[in-house]
Amino acid sequence: MERTPLGITPRAKDYSQWYLDVLQAAELFDYSPVKGCMVIRPHGYAIWEAMQRDLDRRFKETGHQNAYFPLFIPQSFLSREAEHVEGFAKECALVTHHRLRTCEVDGKRGVEPDPESMLEEPLVVRPTSETIIWHMYRSWIDSHRDLPLLINQWANIVRWEMKTRPFLRTTEFLWQEGHTAHATAEEAVEETRRMLGVYASFASDMLALPTIPGVKSASERFAGAVDTYTIEAMMQNGWALQAGTSHFLGQNFARAFDVTFQDTDGQRKLVWATSWGVSTRLVGAVVMAHSDDVGLVLPPALAPIQVVIVPIWKGDDERSRILSYAAGVRDALAPRFRVRLDDREGFKPGAKYFEWERKGVPLRLEVGPRDMEKGSVFAARRTGGPKAPMALDGLEEAVAGALDEIRAGLYEAAVRRMAERTHRVATFSEFVARLEAEAGFFLVPWHDDHAEEAAVKEETRATLRAYPLEGQEEARGRTCFRTGRPATHMAIFARAY
RNA sequence: CGGGGCGUAGCGCAGCCUGGUAGCGCGCCAGCUUUGGGAGCUGGUGGUCGUGGGUUCGAGUCCCACCGCCCCGACCA
Numbered sequence: 001m002e003r004t005p006l007g008i009t010p011r012a013k014d015y016s017q018w019y020l021d022v023l024q025a026a027e028l029f030d031y032s033p034v035k036g037c038m039v040i041r042p043h044g045y046a047i048w049e050a051m052q053r054d055l056d057r058r059f060k061e062t063g064h065q066n067a068y069f070p071l072f073i074p075q076s077f078l079s080r081e082a083e084h085v086e087g088f089a090k091e092c093a094l095v096t097h098h099r100l101r102t103c104e105v106d107g108k109r110g111v112e113p114d115p116e117s118m119l120e121e122p123l124v125v126r127p128t129s130e131t132i133i134w135h136m137y138r139s140w141i142d143s144h145r146d147l148p149l150l151i152n153q154w155a156n157i158v159r160w161e162m163k164t165r166p167f168l169r170t171t172e173f174l175w176q177e178g179h180t181a182h183a184t185a186e187e188a189v190e191e192t193r194r195m196l197g198v199y200a201s202f203a204s205d206m207l208a209l210p211t212i213p214g215v216k217s218a219s220e221r222f223a224g225a226v227d228t229y230t231i232e233a234m235m236q237n238g239w240a241l242q243a244g245t246s247h248f249l250g251q252n253f254a255r256a257f258d259v260t261f262q263d264t265d266g267q268r269k270l271v272w273a274t275s276w277g278v279s280t281r282l283v284g285a286v287v288m289a290h291s292d293d294v295g296l297v298l299p300p301a302l303a304p305i306q307v308v309i310v311p312i313w314k315g316d317d318e319r320s321r322i323l324s325y326a327a328g329v330r331d332a333l334a335p336r337f338r339v340r341l342d343d344r345e346g347f348k349p350g351a352k353y354f355e356w357e358r359k360g361v362p363l364r365l366e367v368g369p370r371d372m373e374k375g376s377v378f379a380a381r382r383t384g385g386p387k388a389p390m391a392l393d394g395l396e397e398a399v400a401g402a403l404d405e406i407r408a409g410l411y412e413a414a415v416r417r418m419a420e421r422t423h424r425v426a427t428f429s430e431f432v433a434r435l436e437a438e439a440g441f442f443l444v445p446w447h448d449d450h451a452e453e454a455a456v457k458e459e460t461r462a463t464l465r466a467y468p469l470e471g472q473e474e475a476r477g478r479t480c481f482r483t484g485r486p487a488t489h490m491a492i493f494a495r496a497y
Numbered sequence: 498c499g500g501g502g503c504g505u506a507g508c509g510c511a512g513c514c515u516g517g518u519a520g521c522g523c524g525c526c527a528g529c530u531u532u533g534g535g536a537g538c539u540g541g542u543g544g545u546c547g548u549g550g551g552u553u554c555g556a557g558u559c560c561c562a563c564c565g566c567c568c569c570g571a572c573c574a
Contacts, residue, residue: 346536
């Protein structure tokens with residue numbers, strides 16, 4: 001495999017390998033001894049923490065509280081909601097014993113489950129928490145005064161996937177799941193859409209990632225939901241990636257777990273539900289959306305290190321003067337930015353540049369004798385463009401401005417890419433002809449039909465990503481790009497992660 | 498689970514055909530010299546050659562079995 005000297009396969013050569021190389025080169029993750037699982041390394045976890053901080057603030061601002069529900073769910077809970085079982089049964093991990101005992105394995109000391117410790121009822125490792133949460137909601141909700149109930153939890157979950165990819169799809173992953181209960185359907189739908197909006201603005205502000213909000217077709221819908229909303233993002237290779245989902249659950253879980261409230265009219269009624277989540281998949285999304293052949297590129301808001309200062313000196317005397325000057329620069333920026341002074345010895349400046357570029361630091365300030373004389377620093381952006389001096393006087397504002405521009409540049413590039421690679425086609429043959437060479441979103445008039453949707457997937461490996469919330473009126477009077485029947489929706493089809 | 502590939506130092510690999518002292522590059526450690534785009538020299542550290550069995554005076558190399566990983570097809574945020 002051809003690689004750059006950094007050990008990163010170029011995107012054009014092999015996009016999947018490029019992605020894996022960038023993750024490793026930036027030290028975001030490492031392989032785990034358990035197939036399908038991953039270790040999130042400090043530099044990767046810091047990105048997730050930045051996402052958590054910002055999302056958590058947005059959840060609190062919209063009235064939600066955090067709580068924590070158990071990792072283990074009684075097996076019987078999963079069977080309570082018919083669609084839900086159907087959707088998750090095939091990918092659940094089970095705990096069946098609570099004790100090991102020592103034994104002989106090939107003459108060596110080993111361990112095995114103690115048959116005496118078999119659980120009466122196996123425990124499911126949560127693939128999502130609707131069932132255990134709605135079990136609890138039954139006892140917490142009695143009156144309309146208990147509603148709405150707006151709870152979020154940060155947790156890990158396990159879904160036994162066949163094909164995994166670091167961050168984008170792993171057996172265990174980290175996420176947040178919001179679970180809300182409401183007195184009316186209208187209010188629940190409003191909540192579902194509000195949280196989709198929170199995700200969309202989060203993606204735009206923090207990830208510099210434009211997304212298309214939409215509704216999933218029946219076959220892509222969350223198991224147990226009435227409606228599943230999504231924000232779909234586009235990666236650099238034109239593939240779609242679901243960046244967040246929000247579900248209107250109707251009364252399905254309230255019915256399954258018998259959760260009712262007494263309304264103002266004295267009647268007992270089933271409550272209405274939503275759930276919504278984003279996961280560590282977003283770390284992968286950001287990497288795939290913005291990085292390049294040199295390595296990681298991060299929007300400044302997510303960067304564990306936003307500004308790195310690289311000192312340059314000749315000789316011991318100059319070294320100490322430069323280092324103290326550079327420390328001053330660091331101290332001036334530290335209150336407002338995540339800044340690092342790279343004062344390691346034994347590395348030439350160029351080696352440091354490459355390292356921090358690989359790790360996605362948005363802004364590098366080079367500090368050498370010439371800069372010190374002029375009372376400035378020499379600034380280089382990870383996203384390219386000419387290097388330029390920044391005066392110490394007003395440095396904080398200059399850095400803030402540069403970081404804002406970097407975010408804006410990333411966002412604009414992603415918007416442009418999505419616009420250029422969203423194709424409007426009217427016929428299936430045109431779709432097939434262009435899918436391979438012009439991978440992207442294909443916006444088409446579509447007659448909603450489960451079997452036809454499955455057939456398209458089978459024939460083209462492209463899936464129906466969403467019915468975009470915007471622009472549905474375009475479908476009126478048009479015919480389905482595949483069957484020629486009257487179109488019911490405008491749909492986006494794409495290859496997807 | 499079907500098809501293909503691969504297991505030798507932290508990483509990338511050679512050695513296997515044709516059995517005979519386990520090697521190379523990078524990294525890592527120490528010292529000296531270096532520092533405006535990947536530093537140089539010197540010295541050093543690091544291995545149950547995936548596991549188990551067999552053949553042999555002798556196995557990384559040959560034979561058998563097993564295990565694991567990666568890629569491609571059956572699930573999904």
